[in-house]
Amino acid sequence: MTPRLNPAVVAVAVLVYLFLVGPLVIILGASLSDTTYLTFPPQGLSLRWFENIFEISAFRRTIVTSFQVAFLATMLALVIGVPAAYALSRYRVQLPPWLGTLFVLPIIVPEIVFGFALLKSVAAGAGAPIFVALLAGHTVLVLPYVVRVIGASLSSFDFSIEEAAVSLGSPPMKTFFTIVLPNVRAGVIAAFILAFITSLNDVSVSLFLTGPGISTLPIQILAHVEQFFDPTVASVSVLLMVLTVGFMAIVERTLGLTFLAK
Amino acid sequence: MTQPLDLQSVTARYGTTKVLEDLSLAVGAGELVSLLGASGCGKTTTLRLIAGFLAPTSGAIRLGGRDLTRLPAYRRNIGLVFQNYALFPHLSVRGNVGFGLKQRGVPTAERERRVRAMLDRVGLGEYADRLPAALSGGQRQRVALARALVIEPPLLMFDEPLSNLDAKLRVDMRVEIRQLQRSNGTTSVYVTHDQEEAFSISDRVAIMHAGRVMQFDRPETLYRRPANVFVARFVGFENIVPMRVTAREGASIQAEVAGIALALTEEAMGPVPDRFLLGARPEGLLATPVAATGIPATIGIRTYLGRAYQYRCDTPAGPLVANGPLSQPLDPGTQAWLVPVPDQCCVLSPERTP
C-alpha cells in the first residue's frame, strides 16, 4: 500500500494524458466529417473521405510503395540483423565493443542527415535506382530496432539449451532454426512490427529519396496537406492508426505491451 | 526509551483473502521476539503492519502509550532493518546512517558526531565515505543496522536480515545483533524462517502459520513442550503416535497403541491425559535389535547422519523414523524395537489438533 499520490500530481498526469489522446480523437472525428474542410466535432457523418483516399492516384501509389518498402526493408533487416544480434550475444567476447555501438548509429545520426547523405551518394553513384536507395536507407534505418529487440530476447535465452541440442547430435545451423529461433519467436515478431512501423512512418530519410513516380505515404501526406485542407489526410491518419492498433494487439498477444515500453 | 509493543486482535484482509486472523501479540519492553514461519504464514505482513506500510482491517497496534494504528509510517519512529538492506545507493555510508537524524532536524555537528559513534560501534569507522556499492554483504548489513539504531527508536524490527549472507557470517552477525540489542535494551521484532536463527537469538518466539500465532513461548519451551501438532512437527517431532493410557502408578504410565504397550513417565514428559498424541523426534525413538518394551518395527532404508544411523521403519502404529547407535547398524528388512526416550518425546492433546 503505497502512500496516496498528491492530487496535484494526479491532476497534471490527467492533463498530460488528455493532451496525448485528445488530438488523436480529434483526427478520428475530423475524418468522419461530411464537410469539405476540416472540422471537429464532425458535421454529418460520412465515409466519403475514406473513399477519397483511393480516388487520388498519388495516395494509391504511395500506399503501395510504402508497404512494399516497409515490408522488404524489414525482411532485409531481419535477414542481416538476426545473425548480428545472435553473434553479439553468443560471441560477445570475440567481438569488439564498438560493434554494438555501430548498430545504434542509425538512431544516433540525425535521420535527416542520413537521408541527405544517401541522396548525395546516389547522385554521385548516378546509377542506383531511387527505389533501391530508398530500400537500402530504410533497411539500415530499422536495423537498430531488429538488433536491439532480438538481442533483448536472446539475452534471456539460455545458450546451454543450444549446447544440449548440439550434444544430442543436432548440427549448428539446424539447431539455430529448430532451437534458438523458436525460443525468441516473440522477439522476432516484435522486431518485425517495430521495424515495419518505423519504416512506414519515416519522413526524414524518404524526403530525399523520392523522385518522379516514387514517393512514400508520409511524403505524399505532407505534400497533400500543403495544397488541400480537406479531411482526406485525417482519413489516411485513421487508417494508419487502425493498423497501429492491430500491430499493438499482436505484440500484446505475443509479448505483453510492457515490452514496447522498454 | 524502551517500550512494550502490543498487537490487539489485528486482522488484515486483501480483497477476500485473509492474511492475518485476529492476531494478538504482546512484546515486553526490551524483549527480542521472533516471528517464525514458512513463507506466506503472515510474519512479514505483521512486520509491515507494525512498520506502517500496510494498514490493518481491524485491531490496534500500540507501542508504549502510543496508538500507532493510524499513524503514517514516517511518524512511527521504528528502526527497520530490511532483508535487502535497502541502503540508499546514491548516499555514502555516512549519508545513509545520518539520513534518519537529518529527517529529525538534528544539527549537522551533532549528527556527524552520532553517526561517527555509531559507525565505530559497528566497526565501520573507516568506511564512512564509501558508497554502498563498494561494500561487502556483511558491511552493508552493518550499515543497515547502524542506520536503524542511530535514530534510537523505541522499537527495532528485522526483516530476515541475514538471509543474504553466507552461513559463517550469518552466525557471527546474529551474535552481533543480539549483543547490540542487549546493550541498547531496545524492544525488537525479528522476522525469520530459520528456526535455529530464531531460537538462538530470541527471548521469545511466535511460531506462525496461516495468519495465526500457533504458539508464543520461550525457545526452550517451544523446543521441548510444543503446544500442538503443528508446532511439534515444526520443531522436529517427526513421529506423532496416538496413544491411550491403560494404567497409572505415580509418575509411571502404561500406554498403548495398536495393542502395543509402552512404559512412559510424567517426570520427563509432563502431565499425560488419558488420550494423547506421543510426539517423538527420530532421536526420541531408539532403534534396537534386542527385544524390549518398544514398538516392534521392520527396518526400511538406513541413512548415515554422522552421529547416528537413521531408519525408516514400518510398524503396527504406522511408518516411523528412528535413530540407532553407530555401533549397531541394522540392515533393511530386519526386525527391531523402537524404544521411546522420554526426554526427547512430548505429549500433545488430540483436541488441539488444528
Add this chain to the structure above:
Amino acid sequence: MRRFAGWLLSAPATLAVIGILVVPVAVVLAATLTDPRGPWAPYAAFFNSGFRTTVLVRTLQISAITTVISLVFGFVAAYAVSRAPRRLRSLLIVAAVFPLLTGVVVRAFAWLVILGRNGILNGALVAAGVTDEPFALLYTQGAVIVGMVYLFVPLMILTLVGVLENIPEDLLQASASLGATPTATFWQVLMPMAVPGLIVGAVLVFTGSFTAYATPQLLGGERQTVLATLLQQRAMVSFDWVGASTIAAIMVAITISVVLVMSRTARRLNPVAAS
C-alpha cells in the same frame, strides 16, 4: 572457424551500416572540409549569414524549451503512472506507446487541425466570445513547440516510468521508516535516483527535436525555419549542396556533443555505476 563465427554472422549487418550510413555521412562531412574556398569556408559562410545563425539559435531554443517542458510534464505523468495500480498502469503505458507508434506526420497533422485559422481552438475561442477574429496560432514558435512536446512527451513518460519502476519499493519504505515525510522521500531519495533517467530522457528529446523535420515543416512553415527544414530547402530547392552539407555537419556535431556530454554527466551522477 569458430573463432570467426561472430564476425561472419555480424558481417552483413556491419557492412550494411558502414556502406549505407557511415561512408555516405562521412563523405558529406568531409565535403565541408575540402571546399575549394578553404577548409572552414562553408562554416564561415554559415555563421556570417544572419538568417542561418538565426535558424540555428531558433532550433536550439525550440529544442531546449521542448526538452524542459517534456521533462517536467513527462516526469509528473511518469511518477503518477509508476504509482498507479497494475491494470491502470498497463493502460497508461499503452496510451503512451500508441502515439509513439503513430507517425510524426499524423501527429503534426492533428495540431494543424487544432491550431489552424479555422481550427478547433479558434472555433472554440470565437464561439466562447473570447475573440471575434481568429488568432494566428499556426506558423509560430509556440505551435512548433506544442507539436514537438506532443511528439516527445510519450517517449519521456516511457523512459521515466522504466526508471521509476526500477527504484526498489524497499528504499522508499526505508526512507519512511527513518522518518522522512513523503515530500522528503521524494526529494532526497526518489529524485536523486531518477536523475540518470531524466538525463537520458532529456538527451532523447533534445536530439530528437533538434533534428525533427515534419513537425516544424507543418506547424512552423517558412516563418519558423529550423535546421532540418533549412537543410531540406538548401538541398532540394536551392541545390546548394555545400550549404546543406554544412548544416548536416553542424547538426551531427551538436547532436554528438550533447550525447557525449550528457552521458558523461549521467555516469558521474549515477551512484550505481560503481557496482
